[in-house]
Amino acid sequence: MSSTKRPADTGVPQEIVQATLRAAEKLSVPVAEVTLRDVALEAGISRSTLVRRLGGTRNSLDEALRAAGIEPGGRKPVRERAIEATGAQISAHGLGSVTFERVAAAAGCSVPSLYATFGGRDELLRAVFDRYTPMVDVEAFLAGPRGSLEDTVRSLHRLMIDALEREPRVLPALLAEVFARPGDENLRLAFQSLTPRLLAGLGAWLAGEAAAGRVRDLPPLLLTQLMTGPIFLHFLVRPVTSHVIAAEMPTREEAVETFTQAFLRAVAPPPDADGATDERGTAPSDLT
Template sequence: MENDLVAAALSAARERGQDVAEVPLTAIATAAGISRSTLLRRLGGTRAALDEAVRQAGVDPGGRPPVRERAITAAARLIADQGLGAITLDAVADAAQCSLPSLHVVFEGRDGLLAAVFDRFGPVPDLEALAADPPSDVEDTVRAIYRAMVAAFGQEPRVLPAVFADLFGRPGGPASRMMQATLPRMVTSLRALLIAQVAAGRLRPLPFPLLVQLLLGPIAAHMLLRPTLDAALGPELPPVDETCEIFAEAFLRAAAMP
């Protein structure tokens, strides 16, 4: 594809405030100083080649979900299928059908992309929503936190189990950086939910990190092991909802004030 046609498409898109895919061929032809029929002839009768040339130039022509959405979805599937260690920007660009420069622009590198994936498929958004409108009752608070954790672990593609697998195997690897990028937000939400209950005299004033570990440790370990436990134990294993209730009761017996 000739550079002058790519430049004309980008110029027409900027002038009209549209994505390249939304700009009529007539407007692109005018920007290139040629007729529409000449433009079509040079494009081989279809604009698909022009859109691809614009994409190869590092600009998303539009007409599809944004690069950010496609890349997060593609990376999540790759992580679930191949593990975190297999993720490269080249592999994500190929799976998302976008250019490598566009990933660098949108995410500022691999760690930025992985942090965005963890933010989308981890528990942070649900915990933030819960903290914005918290239950007043300590029992309901604990159950709501468990529901958020179960939803994150069970979400497809199964990103969170793959993140933990990498974290356990490589404590200083990319999973650690992913979690560190979003951990402040998660801590802020949990602090808002739990410290309010401590201040109200409903939870014991335990050190906050230990209170969180006491709350989340059992359900996280269970959800990581559940596929294996389900295959090995079958009907002996309670359903997830019942399991959450059992863990909630155990936490409240340990941490709730009389």
């Protein structure tokens, strides 16, 4: 019997290993430069499903490849290095500072390799927004099973806070630029990408809740802003206010609960003539 460790011994399904190898061949890149999104596409599954099958880390895939006799390499692929470098650039210097020349220098790669990987600056920025804003996490959450309206709002608030606190702080940098330079062309292009996704994900879910009578029938944009605006503002200024009134600052969970209940009160539908209650068993009038 052969003593060679099989990919299955690592807990990673054999079909995932094979999908990785096929993706590398199709893209004509080393295995180390195949992204998880490329692997998921080749395997015919979502990226979130792939991550779950890998136990939440790419390291298990690398171990499975080594077990199959393939060395994936230790250095991160160009795509990963570029996304991280761009995120750090936006966090430190703003969106307008991002150029392929600066990203290539920070990522330790060439400008042609960035064009080969992303095609252009817009595609690079979309990848960065996917990584450091809550868009992908929110979409994945809303695509799965959910609890009550209240539990869903609470969970979404936590996802938004995670994105605000995630290093590098890309989302706070973008929001700060909105207030400082609302007419900036770079911001307009960025929000041309972000806003439709926000309305297609969070906005569509809220529109569905309105159609079901669980929230007021307001335009999806207004519902989305009612939900995200207060908690974004609180956690954007929290690093400053915590130094001024540290003893009075609510905990993260206290803030989540406060903004969750405030949103539910703001969007509670008017009571029916027969006094029908909402899905939490509370008369809508009791929320005001």
